[in-house]
Amino acid sequence: MAHASRRAELAAAMQSSGAGSAAPLGLGKRCSNLFRDRREAPKRRLDLSSFCHVLDIDTSSGWVDVEGLTTYEELVAHTLPHGVMPAVVPQLKTITVGGAAAGVGIEATSHRQGLVHDTLLALDVLLPDGQVVHCTPDNEYRDLFFGFSNSYGTLGYALRLRLRTLPVKPYVKVAHLPFDAPGAFFSALAGQCQGDADFVDGVVFGAQQQVINRACFVDAAPWLSDYSFEHIYYRSLLDRGVDYLTVQDYIWRWDTDWFWCSKNLHAQQPLVRRLLGRSRLNSRFYTRVMRWNARWGVTRRLARWRGHFTESVIQDVDIPIASASDFLAFLLREIGILPVWICPVRGPAPAAEFTLYPLTPDTLYVNFGFWDVVETTQSYEPGHFNxxxxxxxxxxxxxxxxxxxxxxxxxxxxxxxGLAHYQALKARYDPAGRMLGLYEKCVLRA
Ligand SMILES: Cc1cc2nc3c(=O)[nH]c(=O)nc-3n(C[C@H](O)[C@H](O)[C@H](O)COP(=O)(O)OP(=O)(O)OC[C@H]3O[C@@H](n4cnc5c(N)ncnc54)[C@H](O)[C@@H]3O)c2cc1C
Structure with a gap:
């Protein structure tokens, strides 16, 4: 009932605010994990922040119904007491379910579960004209169901989603397997994806240093590590062969240090860490600092002062596993950002083609996540490294x-x-062009 009344209020608000406005629709949202600077062109901001509730959990059928602006932090906090977790939980606590479905969400369960959109069973989308459509893989809106992922809020906003869940055990045992050559590392990664691990990811620390993290649910743990304050998870991969975490701490293992990017804020120094305190060691805080830095250009100015030039290279890319060693060699040679997060991801089933994020069905891909600033003494054209x-x-x-x-x-x-598919979707669901186009938004930063 509460969800229905929030929808009714939204419909009324859209009707009263929309008349006569030529500005494109934009999502009014306080926290974002979008890392491109946007031009502040006028937008008709739609406040959907009240759509942040977990509506229903069915543990026997294995799904959860959740509103689009619910963060994964909230969602996980609701599902774990029922003994289940969403089948794919992106690592940063503030990522919302709608954001992960409209973008591309991935995690260490992806070697079996695929991307967040592969775990979707249904979604209700608010279209730019105010209509809400219920999309499933086999109803009249199946084109939007399969075209929503990677549409980044240019076709409509997800108000409610049904996602698959997985049963959990209280603890996770993580084995850290060291490698000293990319070829052996990627072939072992492929092997682990065939095995019975519940979670598989890895980190490249250098050309001669890689680690696979193979993790399984367990009922009991001989000891428990805590990486939510003084200890740093990514460093533990090199120090410990085996580790135990509660399932919740495992899910959020990367959030405390934003993988390793907290080093740019000196938050890995013990004194700074204590001064910041447990409550600030998280992606929410770092994102705020980073946006402030982007606005004032502090890092860029400091580099210029030292006679250096900078380019921010913050990317996640999916490469077929057969070419993973080649891509890593390129990355080490041309970009030089380290560490690199590695996450295997299964391509979709043949019948489930997500049109705007086409992956070859039943193929294993490797996600490479690399997030840093490339600093050079030579000046390059903007975007050279990207x-x-x-x-x-x-x-x-x-x-x-x-x-x-x-x-x-x-x-x-x-x-x-898949722009041909996108144009057909745009013509059907946003014929008046009330939302920006995908290229305008994602490349031209409108
Ligand atoms: C450093 C970094 C690391 C990352 N690592 C990971 C990772 O490891 N795993 C992973 O899965 N993802 C990762 N991401 C990507 C992240 O999942 C996406 O950026 C996601 O889209 C962010 O969702 P959000 O809820 O924060 O949405 P926002 O950042 O607020 O919005 C992202 C886009 O989605 C649109 N959008 C938001 N909500 C909705 C909605 N309800 N309906 C329709 N459109 C909507 C917005 O209009 C916007 O275009 C990473 C991002 C960064 C910056």
Whole structure:
């Protein structure tokens, strides 16, 4: 009932605010994990923040009904007491369910479960004209069901989603397997994806240092580690062969240090860590600081003062496993960002083609996550290093997430992201062009 009344209020608000406004619709949201600087063009901001509730959990059928602006932190807090978790939980607590479905969500269960959108059973989408449609894989809105992922709020907003869940046990045992050569590392990664691990991810620390983290649910733990304050998870991968965490601490293991990016805020120094305190060691706080830095250009100015030039390279890319070693060699040679997060992901089942994020069915991909600033003494054209990444990803038959900077030419973009499908979806669901287009939003930063 509460969900229905929130919808009725929204419909009334859209009717009263929309008349006569030519500005495109935009989502009014306080926290975002979008890492591209946007031009502040006028937008008709739609406040959907009240759509942040977990509505229903069915443990026997294995699904949860949740509103679109619910954060994964909230969702996990609701599901764990029922003995289940969403089948894929992106690592950052503030990512919302709608954001992960409209973008591309991934985690260490993805070797079996696929991406967040592969775990979707149904979704209700608020269209730009105020209508709400219920989309499933086999109803009249199946084109939107399969075209919603990677649409980034340009076709409509997810108000309610039904996601698959997995049963959990109280603890997770993590084995850290060391490697000293990319070839052996990626072939062992493929092997682990065939096995019975509940979670598989990895980290590349260098050309001669990689670690696979193979994790399984367990009923009991001989000891428990805590990486939510003084100890740093990614460093433990090199120090410990085996580790035990509660399932909740395992799910949020990367959030405390934003993987390792907290180092840019000096938050890995023991004194700074204590001064910041447990409550600030999380992605929510770091994102705020980063946005402040982007607004005032502090890092860029400091680099210029030292005579250096900077380019932010914050990317997640999916590469077919057969080309993973080649991509890593390129990354180490041309970009040089370390560490790199590695997450295997299963391509979709043949019948489930997500049109705007096309992956080859039943193929194993490797997600490479690399997030840092490339600093050089030589000046390059804007986006030089990001362009190198885009070209290499396309050359190797991979695909890049669009949450950060993109520089694709229109024809490359059309080829990479199923633009023919997108145009058909846009014509059906936003014929008046009330929302921005995908290229305008993701490449032109409108
Ligand atoms: C450093 C970094 C690391 C990341 N690592 C991971 C990772 O490991 N795993 C992972 O899964 N993801 C990761 N992401 C990507 C993240 O999942 C996406 O950026 C996701 O879209 C963010 O969701 P959000 O809820 O924060 O939405 P926002 O950042 O607020 O919005 C993202 C986009 O989605 C649209 N959107 C938001 N909510 C809705 C909705 N309800 N309906 C329709 N459109 C909507 C917005 O309009 C916007 O275009 C990472 C991002 C960053 C910056």
């Amino acid at each position: 362009r190198l990444v885009e070209r290499e990803v396309m050359r190797l038959g991979g695909i890049k997430s669009l949450y950060s900077d993109s520089y694709f030419a229109p024809d490359e973009f059309a080829q990479a992201y």
